[in-house]
Amino acid sequence: MKRGLLLLLFILFAGAWLGEKMVQDPGYVLVSYNSTTIETSLWVLLVAGLVSFIAAYILLRLLSKARIPTTELRHWGERRALRNAHRKTLKGLQAFNDGNWWKAQRYLSQAAPRAELPLINYLTAARAAQEQGDDKGADELLLQARQQSPQNATATDIAQAQLQFERGQFEECRTTLTALQTKVPKHSQVLRLLHSCLVQLGDWQGLAALLPELRQNKILPQESLLALELRCHRTVLGQSLAQLPADTEHETRVQVLNRAWQDLPTQLTSEEGLVCDYVTQLITLGEEARAEIFLRDQIKRNWNDNLVRIYGRLQGENAHKQLEIARKWQQEHPDNADVLLTLGRLSMRNGHWGKAIGFFEQSIALQPGADAYAELCRLLQHLGEHDRVATLLQEGLSTTGSGLPSLPMPDKSATVSA
Incomplete structure (x- = not known):
């Protein structure tokens, strides 16, 4: 107051x-x-x-x-544009679901700038363009997606790689995915697509390097991973010599092959397929003596019947020593047909013809096989026992050819006609 x-x-x-x-x-x-x-x-x-x-x-x-009415007018215009974009997006998605690619691309691309999730519009529109064979249009839509949503570049790049893969642009796809893997090394879709791309390119070296990531992130079932790993390393081993120039010296070839074998994962060095491939390449290089020593060591560490059969084909530096080693195997595996077949072949290398015949006969008695019959017939033929060879041939045909279908046969008096 x-x-x-x-x-x-x-x-x-x-x-x-x-x-x-x-x-x-x-x-x-x-x-x-x-x-x-x-x-x-x-x-x-x-x-x-x-x-x-x-x-x-x-x-x-x-x-x-x-409150000036122009603000309300502006807000009303924006709400109307959003409703229109939402309506077109729904129409575009419905058209995409129905396989109406042209309409889907048109509605989705028109609505994209004002859509709530513009990335979805652009990526789906790009897919619709791809389905129409419009590669250029699809790439332009993906470019707009990158510009509109730079924070979602990974999703856009994955879509780009997927489209490149479907077009058969495997080199471009690998480039895109390799860059993506650097940014998101554990992304399952990136790894899965990169695996498929490398398979298409036949890049087994790259696949071998990718295997740890595939295994760690469980991209493939364990059985598929093991099969892929074996295939990769068998191919890499097989290509180790093929990639060398034609005029490469012999010793250099041997060193390259040995280095390729040493680079294999330890757990694969006892795989039968890889061992056989390595031995085959040593034989191709004329290094049968090295192959014999290597195979002997493999059999000692990990018994394998197929490797024993291959051992009998090799000519090492000392044929007598090979025969003695095989005799020790017989003591440990007395009823093994493959050991007996190998003993027969090594006996022939040492000129023990009678013992070779005995080993081949024992092998056939345990497990009739084409190799044992062929070796025995060949030996008997050179020894002049033609009647016995004829009997063995008939016996071998009836044994190894037991799966032949029942067919009509000519009489003995029939003549051969065209």
Whole structure:
């Protein structure tokens, strides 16, 4: 109450003082612009300016409280555009689901700039373009997706790699996926697609390097991984010599082959297929003696009937020593047809013809096989026992050819005709 009274007294005093000043000296103000002039007293100009300021302030307050309609109009326009984009997106997805690729691409690409999830629109539209064979259109849509959603570059790059793979652009696909793997090394879709791409390219070296990632992230079943691993390393081993120039020296070839074998994972060095491949390549290089030593060591560490059969075909530096080694195997595996076949062959290398015949006959008795019959017939033929050879041939045909179908046969008196 006192404060209000004091304020009123101050205003009255100020008004009286100001009125007296106005009476004493009203002042003079002249404003001239071009041919127009305004003359007034100083006090009238000050009062007019104060009134104008108060009026402008009140007007602005009123306008701010009234909310200018243009803002609402702008918001209404945006909501309408969003509804339109949503409607077109739904139509595009329905068309895509129905296989109407042209309509799907049109609706989805039109709605993409204002869609809630523009990346989905662009990627699906790119897929629709791809289905129409419009590779250029698909790539342009993916480029727009990158520009619109740079934070989702990984998804766009995966879509790009998928389209490249389907087009058969395997080199481009590998480039895209290799860059992606650097950014997202454990992404399952990237690894799975990279695996398929490398298989198509026949890049077994790259697949061998990718195997740890495939295994760690469980991209393939364990059985498939093991088969893939074996295939990769068998191919790499087989290509180790084929990649060398034709004029490469013999010793260099041997070193390259040995290095390729040493680079194999330890757990694969006892795999029968890899061992046979390595031995075959040593034989091709004329290194049969090295192959014999290697194969002997393999059989010692991991017994394998097929490797024993191959051992009998090898000519080592000491045929007598080979025969003695095979005799020890017979003591450990007395009823093994493959050991007996190998003993027969090694006996022939040592000139023990009678013992060779005995080993071949024992092998046939345990397990009739084409190799044993062929070796025995060949030996007997050279020994002049033709009648026995004829009997064995008939016996071998009836044994090894037991799966032949029942067919009509000519009489003995029949003649051969065309």
